[in-house]
Amino acid sequence: PFQCRMLQSAAKADVEVSPDPSLAGKFEVLVPVGIPDEGTFDWLDGFLQKNPHYVELSDRKIQDWAARSGMPKPKVAGACNDKPSFTYNVPSMDDGSLQRVMKSITPMVPRNYVVMEVKSNLVKEERMETLKRFNTPNFKKVALVVMGEPDIQFKQKSYTALLVEKQARLDTEWKAKKAAAKRQKELQEMRRKADEQRKKKLEEAKKKEEGETKDEETEMKEEEVKKEEVKQEKDEDDGLGDEPPKAQLTDAEKKKVFRGAVNDLAPTTLSKFLHQFTLPEKAEGFDEVKFLWDAAPKCKEYLRKWVLEAKRTTLIEHLQPAPEFTSKFMAWQKQQLEWQQKQNFWKAKPKTDEAKALEVNASLDIFSVEDVNDIHEGEPLFAHFEAADWALLQLRYELYLLQDAFKKDVNDPDRSAIPEPHLSFYYQRYFKKQLSPGIFSLKNNTELLQMIKDVVILSGEPPVLTSQLGAESLESPDIFVKFTEEARRERKRRAEAGDETSTLRYTPPAANAPPPPARPMQQWQPAP
Numbered sequence: 001p002f003q004c005r006m007l008q009s010a011a012k013a014d015v016e017v018s019p020d021p022s023l024a025g026k027f028e029v030l031v032p033v034g035i036p037d038e039g040t041f042d043w044l045d046g047f048l049q050k051n052p053h054y055v056e057l058s059d060r061k062i063q064d065w066a067a068r069s070g071m072p073k074p075k076v077a078g079a080c081n082d083k084p085s086f087t088y089n090v091p092s093m094d095d096g097s098l099q100r101v102m103k104s105i106t107p108m109v110p111r112n113y114v115v116m117e118v119k120s121n122l123v124k125e126e127r128m129e130t131l132k133r134f135n136t137p138n139f140k141k142v143a144l145v146v147m148g149e150p151d152i153q154f155k156q157k158s159y160t161a162l163l164v165e166k167q168a169r170l171d172t173e174w175k176a177k178k179a180a181a182k183r184q185k186e187l188q189e190m191r192r193k194a195d196e197q198r199k200k201k202l203e204e205a206k207k208k209e210e211g212e213t214k215d216e217e218t219e220m221k222e223e224e225v226k227k228e229e230v231k232q233e234k235d236e237d238d239g240l241g242d243e244p245p246k247a248q249l250t251d252a253e254k255k256k257v258f259r260g261a262v263n264d265l266a267p268t269t270l271s272k273f274l275h276q277f278t279l280p281e282k283a284e285g286f287d288e289v290k291f292l293w294d295a296a297p298k299c300k301e302y303l304r305k306w307v308l309e310a311k312r313t314t315l316i317e318h319l320q321p322a323p324e325f326t327s328k329f330m331a332w333q334k335q336q337l338e339w340q341q342k343q344n345f346w347k348a349k350p351k352t353d354e355a356k357a358l359e360v361n362a363s364l365d366i367f368s369v370e371d372v373n374d375i376h377e378g379e380p381l382f383a384h385f386e387a388a389d390w391a392l393l394q395l396r397y398e399l400y401l402l403q404d405a406f407k408k409d410v411n412d413p414d415r416s417a418i419p420e421p422h423l424s425f426y427y428q429r430y431f432k433k434q435l436s437p438g439i440f441s442l443k444n445n446t447e448l449l450q451m452i453k454d455v456v457i458l459s460g461e462p463p464v465l466t467s468q469l470g471a472e473s474l475e476s477p478d479i480f481v482k483f484t485e486e487a488r489r490e491r492k493r494r495a496e497a498g499d500e501t502s503t504l505r506y507t508p509p510a511a512n513a514p515p516p517p518a519r520p521m522q523q524w525q526p527a528p
Contacts, residue, residue, distance in 0.1 A: 029134045030054070030114045033121045033280055034146040035306055036264040039154060039257070040118050041081055043146050046157055048114070057106060058116035059084055062098060081264045082118040107133045118264045122277040124284060131285040140287050143280035148294030148302045150257055158257050159249060165259075167247035174244035181240060271314045275412055277307055311414050312462065315422055321430050325405040329431075332397055335477060340390065342373055342380050349378065366486050372478045381485050388506035391439070393484040395448075396455045397477060402430055403456060403465045417464035420445065441505040454483045 034040040041060070048054060063073050063084055071093075076085035086094050106113060113134075120126035131141050150158070279300055280289055291299055351357070360376040372381040385393070406426060407416050418426050423445050427435040437448040449458055449465075459466045469479065494502035 026140075027110045027138055028054075028112050028140045028142055029131075030112075030142050030144055031121050031127060031130060031280065031286075032114065032116060032144045032146055033127075034118065035303070036082075036118055036122075036270065037258060038147065039150060039158070040146070040264055041116070042158065042161075042259070043154060044114065044116055046154065051112075054112040054114050056114050056116055057102065058082075059086070059099065060116070062102070066093065078266065079262065080266045080269075081262055083266065083269070103133060107136065107139075110138050119269055119273055121280075123273055124276070124278050124280075127280055128284050135285075141285060143286045143289045145279060145289065145291045145296075145299050146293060148299050150293055154293075155257055158259060159254065162253060162256070162259060163247055163249060166249070166253075167244075170247050171244045174240060178240050267314070268317045270310065271316050272318050274307060274310055274314060275414075277303065279303060308414055311412070312419060315425055316410060316415070319409060319426075319429060321405060322409050325401065325409070325430065328401060328405075329398075332401070332477060336390075336394065339373075339380070339382055339481070343382055343385060346378060346380055346383055352377075366482050366489075369478075369482065372481045382481055384488065385484070387508060388440075388504040389484055389488050391506065391508075392452060392487070393480055396452045396480045396483060398427075398431060399449070399452065399456045399465065400467060400469060400480070402427060403467050404471070405430065417460075417466060420458050420463040420465070423465060436509065439507050439509055441507070451487075452483075454487070455480065 032040065032044060034043065044056065048056060060081060063086075066088070067073055071088060071090075074085050074087045076087060079085045086096070088094055092098055115121070115130055117126070117130070120130065127143075134141060279296070280286060282289055293299075294302065357376055357379060364375060366381070369375055369381055375381050382389075382393075403418060406418050410416075424435045427433075435445060435448070437444055440448065440451065442448050442451075446458060449456060453468070455468055457466055457468060458464065491502045491504065
């Protein structure tokens with residue numbers, strides 16, 4: 001009798017799509033921005049406890065939901081709070097499908113959300129990607145900056161948790177000491193009874209030999225004395241008391257407001273994104289930016305100082321040598337091989353006037369030499385280099401090249417030099433071998449760099465690898481030969497003057513050490 005047109009079949013001209021005004025701005029999407037390992041998830045737990053109508057969106061919460069469904073949390077070494085390990089052996093859990101589904105569904109289900117992503121919330125581009133998902137009028141997007149000096153409530157909660165943890169440790173220690181004291185007392189009691197039995201047997205044997213007898217009254221007195229001694233031993237106080245000591249926080253412990261045995265970010269993640277950490281701004285798409293602990297200027301300064309300190313102490317584990325470094329190092333290896341061949345050729349060549357050569361060498365100004373391959377009648381400047389000198393020559397160039405390549409590859413004014421504790425790591429990363437002071441019988445890298453302080457040194461506070469030369473040295477590697485020859489001659493002069501400390505104790509690395517002599521093969525002989 002009639003026809004009904006459904007909404008899906010309506011033309012655009014017939015309808016107008018508009019959001020429900022009753023839902024506009026009704027729900028909030030909170031984006032907490034905090035310093036890693038400085039109370040991020042502790043603050044969130046306190047916030048959710050006061051505001052249970054907010055829903056946490058994080059990998060941590062997904063694992064909590066999984067645990068409530070009977071799937072235990074994977075225990076993997078090196079896991080972090082922000083991105084815990086998803087090794088459930090369930091494809092939809094392990095491949096990130098659940099996270100993608102949650103990201104696509106949550107914007108269509110209007111609720112109050114807390115998007116807890118420690119790393120992503122610190123990176124501007126990733127914050128903007130998060131806001132795009134909730135780009136509808138029924139969501140109010142708010143950034144909550146939680147960094148700086150915590151408020152009183154957070155401190156009190158942290159102190160309470162620290163006190164509980166400390167009390168638990170004291171209880172465990174007290175129970176262990178109490179059990180040890182009990183075992184010691186029981187052991188002493190066993191020894192005492194054994195001694196009494198032994199004495200009793202000796203006395204009985206003595207009585208039988210002497211034929212003596214004691215009256216009953218004397219024996220009763222001796223027995224009472226023994227019982228009194230035993231009672232006194234049992235009543236001895238072990239000094240631990242009947243209850244564990246009450247925990248109290250020291251001034252040093254009260255300064256450690258932030259706690260947590262598990263890091264918020266993995267070291268590789270921190271080193272990779274550290275230079276991108278910034279504070280949120282309304283221009284990114286936020287309706288409001290709130291600073292909960294400190295004001296905006298203090299938070300900005302606090303983040304800057306924290307990033308600088310983190311850059312100083314964090315390894316750049318994703319750093320890889322650039323092609324420019326590889327080409328320069330290969331050219332150097334080729335050049336060094338040519339020099340060694342030149343030295344071998346000169347040593348094999350007959351010498352005509354050795355007296356004249358010695359005279360030229362004695363008066364030679366090393367740094368005025370124009371051609372290190374020929375200082376006099378084909379004699380190279382490196383003619384008298386030994387294995388230790390070639391090793392020091394290579395070390396000079398490698399460490400100079402390392403500090404130059406690091407500065408260019410990192411391209412960060414806050415990380416313009418290699419900190420001394422990180423030197424071995426970056427040397428291994430660039431040259432694919434270990435920096436070994438032991439081959440020169442030295443204890444550490446500081447002592448090793450003292451041997452080549454004409455090229456690179458450790459300077460500043462904290463100490464960093466610093467060049468003594470200009471950038472043009474990489475284009476003309478002859479300067480490294482000159483420094484090495486000058487150091488060799490200085491050691492020789494000191495040795496001739498009787499200075500035994502001038503002698504280098506050099507042990508070639510295993511890869512460069514000559515192979516052991518081959519054992520002679522025994523020829524087969526017929527049996528007699």
